[in-house]
Amino acid sequence: MAATIHCDEESHLVAVVHEIRPARVFRLRALPIGTFPEAGAAAAGRLWGLYEGLQPHFKQFVDDALSDPEIRRRFFQVPASRRCHHVDEGGLAEHSVTSAEIAQTMASMVLNDRNEIDAAVVVALFHDLGKIGPLRTKVRHPAVSHEDRGLLFLAGALARLSATHPMVHEVVLAALTHRGESGCCPVSRITSDADRLSATISARANAAAQAEDWQSVLKLECGGKGRTFFRPLPAATEHGFSQPAAAMG
Secondary structure (H helix, E strand, O other), X not given: OEEEEEEOOOOOEEEEEEEOOOOOOOOHXXXXXXHOOHHHHHHHHHHXXXXXXXXXXXXXXXXXXXXOHHHHHHHOOOOOOOOOOOOXXXXXXXXXXXXXXXXXXXXXXXXOOHHHHHHHHHHHHHXXXXXXXXXXXXXXXXXXXXXXXXXXXXXXXXXXXXHHOHHHHHHHHHHHHOOXXXXXXXXXXXXXHHHHHHHHHHHHHHHHHHOOOOOOEEEEEEOOEEEEEEOOOOOHHHHOOOOOHHHOO
């Protein structure tokens, strides 16, 4: 894939694709799982299960998205966030695959179109791809959001999908650029909810790991914003207290 990268008037990155080359040699089965950190390796194994259930054009999309060795390496090695959720090495892949699994379950329950279900899987899988950070390049880029950077990394995969399945491409692109907007499309809403649920489960576990066993209110600082979670108190008898009669039985 050959592309020209420039900034528009609002300093957004724009990738104009000029050429789509034949199918790349890389296939997901060639992932060097043994070189990934524990969380990334586990996520790669789970990703294979999702991949096998996709239609061929969505498998090609996944292969294209991960065809660049540097993108592939970072996707399975970096954390999803510094302090909030999936903070270990390989956490980005763990969060992404978990989001894709949740999205697949949700989409299968409410959608009838196979293309929309598979679209929910790949959008959830790559919604945070831009978090791998900027790659080495001769082009100087202004500061951009990880969402915009992710779209840049997916330019080649999106271009091929547009050439072979234009209607499917429209669904995937709309969901990637309007995630969570209720007026966009069902895939957008589903992938946004899946992302939020995956992050919340991990953040709650992080908060619990930092709290004392007896604490029922869990606090976690996430990017300057505090999050609060609740959990049931341990049984009072474990701490030498007797339970009120109304709470027993």
